[in-house]
Amino acid sequence: MKSFMSTGIVKGILYQITGSFMGAGILGGIRALMGLSWKTEPAIVLGGLVGAIGFMVGVGGFKDWWKMALGEEVNEASQVFGEQGLKRYFGFSLDHKVIGIQYGILSMVLLVLGGSLALIFRVELAQSGLQILNFVQFNTLVGLHGMVLIASILMGIAAMSNYVVPLLIGAEDMAFPRLNAFSFWIAVPASIILMSSMLFGGFETGWTAYPPLSVRGPMGIQMFFLGVFIVGWSSILGALNLIATVLTMRSKGMELFKMPIFAWSVLATSIISLTATQLIGLSFQLVMFERLFEMSFFTPSNGGNPILFQHLFWFYSHPAVYIFVLPGLGIISELLPVFVRKPLFGYKWVAMSSMGIALTGFLVWGHHMFTAGIEEYLRVPFMYSTLLVAVPTGVKFFSWVATIWQGKARFPVPMLFVLGGIIVFLLGGLTGPPSGTVSTDLHLHDTYYIVGHFHNTMFGGFIFPIFAAIYYWYPKITGRRMSETLGKIHFYLMTPSFFLMTFGQMRIGLLGMRRRIADYDPAMGFDFTQLLITIGGYLIAISILIFFYNLIVSAKKGESATGNVWNSRSPEWDILPSPAPAHNYAGIHFNVVGEPYDYGLKGSKYVELAQVEAQSKESDE
Amino acid sequence: MKHFTIVSILVILLTVFVYVLLQAVGLLPTQASSQAVIIDQLFDIHIGIISFLFSLIVVFIGYSFIVFRRNKLLPDEEGQHITGSSKLEIVWTLVPLAVVIFISYLGAISLAETRKIDPQALEVKVTGGQWYWSFDYPDYGITSDALYLPVDRQVKLSLTSMDVIHSFWVPEFRVKQDVLPGENLVKELRFTPIETGDFMVLCAELCGGAHAYMNSPVKVVTEGEFQDWVDEELGNFPQDPESLGERLAKNNGCFGCHSVDGKDGVGPTWKGLYGSEKTLVSGEKIMVDEEYLHESIVNPNSQIVLGYPANVMAQNYSELFTDEEINNIIAFIKSLE
Ligand SMILES: [Cu+2]
Ligand SMILES: [Cu+2]
Numbered sequence: 001m002k003s004f005m006s007t008g009i010v011k012g013i014l015y016q017i018t019g020s021f022m023g024a025g026i027l028g029g030i031r032a033l034m035g036l037s038w039k040t041e042p043a044i045v046l047g048g049l050v051g052a053i054g055f056m057v058g059v060g061g062f063k064d065w066w067k068m069a070l071g072e073e074v075n076e077a078s079q080v081f082g083e084q085g086l087k088r089y090f091g092f093s094l095d096h097k098v099i100g101i102q103y104g105i106l107s108m109v110l111l112v113l114g115g116s117l118a119l120i121f122r123v124e125l126a127q128s129g130l131q132i133l134n135f136v137q138f139n140t141l142v143g144l145h146g147m148v149l150i151a152s153i154l155m156g157i158a159a160m161s162n163y164v165v166p167l168l169i170g171a172e173d174m175a176f177p178r179l180n181a182f183s184f185w186i187a188v189p190a191s192i193i194l195m196s197s198m199l200f201g202g203f204e205t206g207w208t209a210y211p212p213l214s215v216r217g218p219m220g221i222q223m224f225f226l227g228v229f230i231v232g233w234s235s236i237l238g239a240l241n242l243i244a245t246v247l248t249m250r251s252k253g254m255e256l257f258k259m260p261i262f263a264w265s266v267l268a269t270s271i272i273s274l275t276a277t278q279l280i281g282l283s284f285q286l287v288m289f290e291r292l293f294e295m296s297f298f299t300p301s302n303g304g305n306p307i308l309f310q311h312l313f314w315f316y317s318h319p320a321v322y323i324f325v326l327p328g329l330g331i332i333s334e335l336l337p338v339f340v341r342k343p344l345f346g347y348k349w350v351a352m353s354s355m356g357i358a359l360t361g362f363l364v365w366g367h368h369m370f371t372a373g374i375e376e377y378l379r380v381p382f383m384y385s386t387l388l389v390a391v392p393t394g395v396k397f398f399s400w401v402a403t404i405w406q407g408k409a410r411f412p413v414p415m416l417f418v419l420g421g422i423i424v425f426l427l428g429g430l431t432g433p434p435s436g437t438v439s440t441d442l443h444l445h446d447t448y449y450i451v452g453h454f455h456n457t458m459f460g461g462f463i464f465p466i467f468a469a470i471y472y473w474y475p476k477i478t479g480r481r482m483s484e485t486l487g488k489i490h491f492y493l494m495t496p497s498f499f500l501m502t503f504g505q506m507r508i509g510l511l512g513m514r515r516r517i518a519d520y521d522p523a524m525g526f527d528f529t530q531l532l533i534t535i536g537g538y539l540i541a542i543s544i545l546i547f548f549y550n551l552i553v554s555a556k557k558g559e560s561a562t563g564n565v566w567n568s569r570s571p572e573w574d575i576l577p578s579p580a581p582a583h584n585y586a587g588i589h590f591n592v593v594g595e596p597y598d599y600g601l602k603g604s605k606y607v608e609l610a611q612v613e614a615q616s617k618e619s620d621e
Numbered sequence: 622m623k624h625f626t627i628v629s630i631l632v633i634l635l636t637v638f639v640y641v642l643l644q645a646v647g648l649l650p651t652q653a654s655s656q657a658v659i660i661d662q663l664f665d666i667h668i669g670i671i672s673f674l675f676s677l678i679v680v681f682i683g684y685s686f687i688v689f690r691r692n693k694l695l696p697d698e699e700g701q702h703i704t705g706s707s708k709l710e711i712v713w714t715l716v717p718l719a720v721v722i723f724i725s726y727l728g729a730i731s732l733a734e735t736r737k738i739d740p741q742a743l744e745v746k747v748t749g750g751q752w753y754w755s756f757d758y759p760d761y762g763i764t765s766d767a768l769y770l771p772v773d774r775q776v777k778l779s780l781t782s783m784d785v786i787h788s789f790w791v792p793e794f795r796v797k798q799d800v801l802p803g804e805n806l807v808k809e810l811r812f813t814p815i816e817t818g819d820f821m822v823l824c825a826e827l828c829g830g831a832h833a834y835m836n837s838p839v840k841v842v843t844e845g846e847f848q849d850w851v852d853e854e855l856g857n858f859p860q861d862p863e864s865l866g867e868r869l870a871k872n873n874g875c876f877g878c879h880s881v882d883g884k885d886g887v888g889p890t891w892k893g894l895y896g897s898e899k900t901l902v903s904g905e906k907i908m909v910d911e912e913y914l915h916e917s918i919v920n921p922n923s924q925i926v927l928g929y930p931a932n933v934m935a936q937n938y939s940e941l942f943t944d945e946e947i948n949n950i951i952a953f954i955k956s957l958e
Binding site: 135136139204205206208210212213216217299300301305306307340341342343344345346347348349371372373379380383384387388390391394395397398399401402404405406407408409410419422423426427430431433434436437438439440442443445446447507510511512514515516517518519520521595597598599600601 | 646648649650656659660663664667670671674675678679681682685686689690691698699700701702703704705706707709710713714717718721722724725727728729731732734735784785786788790792795796797798799801802803804805806808821823824825826827828829830831832833834836932
């Protein structure tokens with residue numbers, strides 16, 4: 001019991017609860033001293049904030065920094081060995097691999113939560129009429145489904161980047177291990193705050209939180225804003241760390257154009273997160289202030305402008321789409337050569353296309369506002385820039401196809417998910433242009449077509465690739481393989497179910513089904529398709545349950561796999577045993593002696609142990 | 622070369638198949654405006670491109686997997702060592718670039734076509750509010766809760782909102798425009814209905830609460846029928862206070878929140894309201910009389926009925942209505958026993 005209470009996360013949560021009450025109490029106290037009555041809304045905001053800080057204190061996130069501030073000695077991260085066993089995942093650790101898994105666990109928890117929210121409102125939508133939810137509940141579920149899954153995705157890409165990048169580039173850890181742990185742990189109280197919006201009346205605005213609607217209505221929106229605001233911190237700091245790591249910690253001889261392609265996509269993603277996230281934080285903060293202090297940034301009756309919010313919001317939220325998908329596309333480029341046994345076609349072009357997508361991604365936010373009433377002269381330029389994104393995206397697809405062409409493909413489970421990712425993302429990409437040209441978007445905007453479109457991009461760009469990544473690197477984490485049979489069931493159940501769902505969504509959207517409505521006119525004839533969409537959603541959920549079963553059981557019972565299971569050239573497989581040792585390559589020196597993806601070139605290697613080289617030199621002499 | 626010939630043929634076949642299939646299932650609702658015709662032409666181009674690119678990628682991948690599959694006897698067989706081709710990369714950067722610019726150009730033309738201005742357009746002022754639509758015809762002095770439009774004549778909507786953002790959309794007309802609050806943010810939308818019939822304007826922007834039900838009828842009628850409707854609205858309408866009150870209530874969205882048949886809504890029902898006893902949030906018990914009703918309309922927050930939220934009713938009805946109009950509404954409420 002005592003050891004349970006001293007686990008980092010338990011302590012953190014206890015501190016967060018205490019902090020929340022303290023924050024709320026302080027505000028109530030100050031107001032009482034000023035002779036004002038109790039007001040819940042500012043109290044929960046301050047409570048949430050103090051609670052989050054409390055969590056970080058409780059989990060031990062400030063301990064070392066505090067010591068440093070006092071001038072005391074702290075250990076270098078490479079000297080810290082920390083706890084072993086399962087327990088290390090539940091406390092403050094500086095090891096990037098532990099943090100990667102922690103991110104992964106949080107991502108999966110949020111995936112389950114966010115997915116379950118959708119399962120609830122999908123029951124409501126399976127049939128016209130209002131059955132189980134009222135309007136506020138429905139709107140809260142829809143909005144939280146969006147934002148919780150965005151958080152899940154952010155955590156998921158952080159998991160992959162954290163675990164894999166240092167291994168790929170031959171680093172012992174991330175550039176700033178303490179900051180790394182901080183970025184992860186701050187996301188935990190943030191997620192709790194985000195979910196707590198349900199306790200405070202929910203919110204009616206969907207994840208986009210447009211004012212003036214978000215300025216009125218239930219105060220749950222404040223917890224939504226605060227939660228996202230803090231998740232934003234996690235994202236910005238994490239990105240900073242990844243950029244520093246990729247730029248400065250590559251092993252000797254690994255030039256930028258020789259690093260594994262996934263590192264490129266992480267670099268591109270991190271540049272976006274580092275520079276765009278501020279805008280969503282800022283716009284949400286302004287609405288919080290508008291509610292708390294009656295400042296009026298976005299309410300026209302007091303001189304504000306609601307469109308300004310949309311510009312700020314989408315300046316992040318469009319590039320965010322590329323934050324979500326670039327790492328996934330990187331996974332596809334990373335794994336494809338391994339499974340078709342051919343070099344990645346046009347490595348440099350693929351690497352540069354990630355950068356290209358990241359940069360053009362900054363210029364297209366206006367396409368979310370074609371019907372919003374933005375200045376007339378803005379619509380056409382935004383249409384050009386939007387369609388321009390198709391060019392670097394096309395480069396990726398064509399390069400993948402050329403990589404596959406004449407390859408000797410194998411189809412273990414990770415490869416299946418890679419292929420699923422390619423096809424689903426292809427559909428996401430192809431359904432984009434109709435909503436990118438203005439006049440057709442006048443019809444499509446805010447319909448279920450858009451819902452279908454972005455579920456395609458999110459599944460193709462994140463869900464499928466992250467499953468591929470998990471199946472692929474699982475042996476590196478545990479020393480065991482996940483069951484192929486269960487993995488195949490997972491894949492062959494999820495993929496068709498997803499098509500059922502997304503084609504249904506796009507079909508009724510084109511015919512006039514709006515987004516975010518709790519009820520629809522039976523006369524429109526959508527009932528049957530809506531039912532199919534719901535069924536598709538539930539089948540996906542079942543397939544993911546199978547995945548979780550596989551994930552957990554294989555850790556103990558899976559077939560043991562300590563060597564280079566996939567016959568990959570990359571250093572974490574070629575050099576390290578599985579599970580990967582603490583501090584990765586500490587004491588092991590390797591040199592980059594070839595190209596990362598020269599499959600099919602006899603006798604070539606990407607990396608080679610320094611000793612081996614030394615020995616062969618000796619024997620030469 | 623042989624492979625590329627086969628693949629090209631397969632790509633063409635699949636493209637045609639997908640295109641025909643997509644056209645056959647009927648992707649879009651009927652075209653009831655001249656804008657819909659223009660927009661659907663652009664949709665057709667998109668569908669063509671989608672069919673082609675989908676087929677291109679899928680056929681290449683599928684063909685390669687089947688034809689170049691691994692030899693069963695050589696489980697360790699590796700692929701050929703081909704690392705790339707700058708020529709190809711340049712081709713598949715520049716060709717899509719050209720296509721993309723061309724499509725954008727078509728998109729710009731399509732947009733311009735849908736926005737052609739007819740100076741003779743019928744003007745309608747559209748007001749959206751939580752959760753109703755109201756339509757003003759300044760040329761005729763008519764206010765209505767349904768949008769009546771003569772066929773084949775362009776209509777120019779000026780849209781504004783009473784509270785939050787809404788969005789005006791009739792799927793059969795294809796066009797959509799958000800409706801913003803704020804006097805300086807009145808937006809314009811033009812279209813020309815080309816088919817008579819009954820449609821629905823749907824609010825497409827999440828506006829809280831009963832967003833799903835923020836729909837109003839759109840009736841496209843012949844020029845003659847439109848004139849009849851105008852005449853009826855202007856002349857033949859009963860002029861007694863109760864009927865006038867009912868019209869006011871209907872056209873100003875009161876029924877979005879108040880029912881007249883006893884059903885509970887966002888606000889209390891009006892059935893049997895007059896003369897009943899009510900408990901207020903303050904705890905006070907009052908009898909509903911004319912004075913109370915008057916106060917509830919012009920100054921709703923002064924007395925909040927127990928169990929209902931404050932700040933939901935608009936606060937500016939005293940500016941919107943004349944005293945006489947408010948009295949008419951009260952007369953109407955009184956008639957609902
Ligand atoms: Cu976007
Ligand atoms: Cu609405």
